[in-house]
Amino acid sequence: MRRPAIGSHYDPDDGDTIQDRARIVNDLARPAPAAPPMVARDWALFLDLDGTLLDIAARPDLVQAPRGLARCLTGLADALSGRLAVVSGRRVEVIERLLAPYRPAAAGLHGAEYRMHPGGALERVPAPSGLIEARRRFRAMAMRLPGTLLEDKGLCLALHFRTAPDLAGKVGAAVERFRRRLPPAFEVIGAKMAYELRPRGLHKGLALQRFMALAGWRGARPVFVGDDRTDEDGFACARALGGIAIGVGTEPAGACFRLADPASVRDWLARSLTNFAEDR
Ligand SMILES: [Mg+2]
Numbered sequence: 001m002r003r004p005a006i007g008s009h010y011d012p013d014d015g016d017t018i019q020d021r022a023r024i025v026n027d028l029a030r031p032a033p034a035a036p037p038m039v040a041r042d043w044a045l046f047l048d049l050d051g052t053l054l055d056i057a058a059r060p061d062l063v064q065a066p067r068g069l070a071r072c073l074t075g076l077a078d079a080l081s082g083r084l085a086v087v088s089g090r091r092v093e094v095i096e097r098l099l100a101p102y103r104p105a106a107a108g109l110h111g112a113e114y115r116m117h118p119g120g121a122l123e124r125v126p127a128p129s130g131l132i133e134a135r136r137r138f139r140a141m142a143m144r145l146p147g148t149l150l151e152d153k154g155l156c157l158a159l160h161f162r163t164a165p166d167l168a169g170k171v172g173a174a175v176e177r178f179r180r181r182l183p184p185a186f187e188v189i190g191a192k193m194a195y196e197l198r199p200r201g202l203h204k205g206l207a208l209q210r211f212m213a214l215a216g217w218r219g220a221r222p223v224f225v226g227d228d229r230t231d232e233d234g235f236a237c238a239r240a241l242g243g244i245a246i247g248v249g250t251e252p253a254g255a256c257f258r259l260a261d262p263a264s265v266r267d268w269l270a271r272s273l274t275n276f277a278e279d280r
Helices: 018-029 069-079 092-099 131-143 165-180 204-212 229-240 262-279
Strands: 043-047 084-087 105-108 113-115 149-152 157-160 186-191 194-199 221-226 244-248 257-259
Touching: 043 204, 069 084, 069 092, 069 262, 084 204, 092 105, 092 113, 105 204, 131 157, 131 165, 131 186, 131 194, 165 186, 186 229, 204 221, 204 229, 221 229, 229 244, 244 262, 257 262
Parallel strands: 043 084, 043 221, 084 105, 221 244, 244 257
Antiparallel strands: 105 113, 149 157, 157 194, 186 194
8 A cells, every 4th residue: 555655745546445545544644753853962873774874775785875975974973973873784894885985883783793983893793503504494484485585694684575565474474483493592573574583682772782881972862763673672772871762764663753764864964964063
């Protein structure tokens, strides 16, 4: 079903069913999500990548950063005395390639890889035992689901079905069977049109805590911006430290404020940077 973006035009003659129209009217009747305040100098800003900073594409390898984003992030990181980190399920090297020439502090693979300082050493948590067998079985499951796309990130594997949304039920059932036989050292978490195998206990909240323990970050107000279930641990940890959770779209629970989509996130960041420049 077509869901209207916030502020988009709804044409009642474009083929929706009566039920679709009723749902669309309900969507439009909901109170608009509160927009967040502008970024403040005492913040430590944690930004998810896909679906938050960058628009989601049909396949993860087709995602691109829009012009001007690297410059905006560089300016914001300066204004925040370096307290800006990208926290993603992607590998750190992929985060860096997508955001080049901006060099972020970053946590990748849900907190399994870290670049604590831009240009610093890449740190990796050790792989749990049983990884090879868990990977083999996840890959075998993907092979039995033609139309899905397997993204191999080493320590984590993601199974995408964005290009075949009609497979959602079949993929969900296969993942459920896989989960029942998964060793406790691993978990499968649902993301947007994807499921991800990862070592249990890794999550974006841990990444936030690790940055917040650094000199220069300690005492700042953590603000986490994210768009799906894998960001909810980041939200919870930010709020537990007196910070703010900002959801993108409607999905992640526990948000204090919401922005409609990645374009709105980029616009909010750009306007915050302009505010900083005018304050100087
Ligand atoms: Mg995301």
